[in-house]
Amino acid sequence: MKAPEMKGPLGGEIHGTTILGARGQVVVPQEVRNKLKLKQNDKMLVLSYNGMVILASTTQFNSYITGYVKRIKLIKNKIAKVKKASRGKGV
Numbered sequence: 001m002k003a004p005e006m007k008g009p010l011g012g013e014i015h016g017t018t019i020l021g022a023r024g025q026v027v028v029p030q031e032v033r034n035k036l037k038l039k040q041n042d043k044m045l046v047l048s049y050n051g052m053v054i055l056a057s058t059t060q061f062n063s064y065i066t067g068y069v070k071r072i073k074l075i076k077n078k079i080a081k082v083k084k085a086s087r088g089k090g091v
Contacts, residue, residue, distance in 0.1 A: 015029050015031055015032050016029055026055075028055070036057065036060070038057060042057055042058075042059070043057070043058040043059075044056065044057060044058065045057070045058050045061050
């Protein structure tokens with residue numbers, strides 16, 4: 001029987017625990033590797049955040065950042081349009 005899905009504090013899923021080996025290596029659980037389509041020799045980005053270590057596939061992280069930058073540009077453009085439209089209206 002599969003354990004119920006648990007959500008982490010940042011909205012991600014909790015998949016259990018792993019052990020830091022003598023050479024600093026960790027094993028990513030098979031379930032996670034399958035779900036995220038991670039393969040041997042995939043490059044991983046290692047981030048630290050509020051005392052936590054976060055691993056992210058460089059491919060997925062780049063995709064996430066690219067999408068985030070696009071959303072920021074859209075927001076900037078909308079703000080610029082609102083400012084331009086409000087000029088001369090006393091707003």
